[in-house]
Amino acid sequence: xxxxxxxxxxxxxxxxxxxxxxxxxxxxxxxxxxxxxxxxxxxxxxxxxxxxxxxxxxxxxxxxxxxxxxxxxxxxxxxxxxxxxxxxxxxxxxxxxxxxxxxxxxxxxxxxxxxxxxxxxxxxxxxxxxx
Amino acid sequence: xxxxxxxxxxxxxxxxxxxxxxxxxxxxxxxxxxxxxxxxxxxxxxxxxxxxxxxxxxxxxxxxxxxxxxxxxxxxxxxxxxxxxxxxxxxxxxxxxxxxxxxxxxxxxxxxxxxxxxxxxxxxxxxxxxxxxxxxxxxxxx
Numbered sequence: 001x002x003x004x005x006x007x008x009x010x011x012x013x014x015x016x017x018x019x020x021x022x023x024x025x026x027x028x029x030x031x032x033x034x035x036x037x038x039x040x041x042x043x044x045x046x047x048x049x050x051x052x053x054x055x056x057x058x059x060x061x062x063x064x065x066x067x068x069x070x071x072x073x074x075x076x077x078x079x080x081x082x083x084x085x086x087x088x089x090x091x092x093x094x095x096x097x098x099x100x101x102x103x104x105x106x107x108x109x110x111x112x113x114x115x116x117x118x119x120x121x122x123x124x125x126x127x128x129x130x131x
Numbered sequence: 132x133x134x135x136x137x138x139x140x141x142x143x144x145x146x147x148x149x150x151x152x153x154x155x156x157x158x159x160x161x162x163x164x165x166x167x168x169x170x171x172x173x174x175x176x177x178x179x180x181x182x183x184x185x186x187x188x189x190x191x192x193x194x195x196x197x198x199x200x201x202x203x204x205x206x207x208x209x210x211x212x213x214x215x216x217x218x219x220x221x222x223x224x225x226x227x228x229x230x231x232x233x234x235x236x237x238x239x240x241x242x243x244x245x246x247x248x249x250x251x252x253x254x255x256x257x258x259x260x261x262x263x264x265x266x267x268x269x270x271x272x273x
Contacts, residue, residue, distance in 0.1 A: 004220070006242070008221050009224065051254070093235065094234075095227075125224075
């Protein structure tokens with residue numbers, strides 16, 4: 001079971017009009033460079049209504065149309081994991097744990113496989129647990 | 132019988148009630164100064180949801196509070212700061228610490244925080260808490 005040492009909340013905004021196949025890349029977060037990520041948790045609007053930047057979080061229905069890819073270096077180590085899977089309240093409270101991965105955020109992205117329940121300018125939000 | 136490796140390694144716990152009534156969005160609502168918690172190794176944090184784990188209309192220390200629940204609190208984050216003023220956990224989503232989202236699990240931590248430098252933030256402008264609104268957090272430590 002994950003023991004949390006440090007955490008950081010990261011937002012990916014669906015800035016442009018949403019369309020199937022669109023990819024939205026993570027922005028660089030200096031605090032998460034070269035750190036060992038032990039777990040990642042995502043949220044829909046029922047867990048966090050608004051991001052700290054004031055953007056509406058994706059709905060529960062919209063979360064079904066999002067896949068997440070996390071890169072280590074240039075390799076897509078966590079490839080197209082469903083956003084739904086990372087929402088702990090959908091999965092018995094479990095936070096998905098990773099084995100000390102140094103995530104390259106700027107190469108990581110979320111990808112839409114549909115647009116149902118999604119709107120432009122909504123945000124995906126992730127809590128990275130790291131040490 | 133040996134402990135399960137998932138057991139919460141704690142000796143003591145303390146529940147803090149943080150009054151948020153009368154605050155404005157994005158205001159940092161600091162946790163109270165607490166000599167017991169500061170410097171201790173925090174092994175778990177749990178958000179006590181009103182109406183779920185504890186009665187919503189609670190009187191603590193002679194003061195009446197309305198403890199928020201999952202329905203009214205997808206708006207709050209918790210930021211933990213250590214004694215060097217470094218943010219250990221920034222904008223930890225409060226709902227993940229509650230029973231509804233965590234399905235009964237207590238989120239486990241391994242950190243030392245300075246309670247009076249840590250704070251709760253309401254990040255939604257459309258939510259105006261009632262005057263007696265409060266957030267209750269239980270810290271497990273040793």
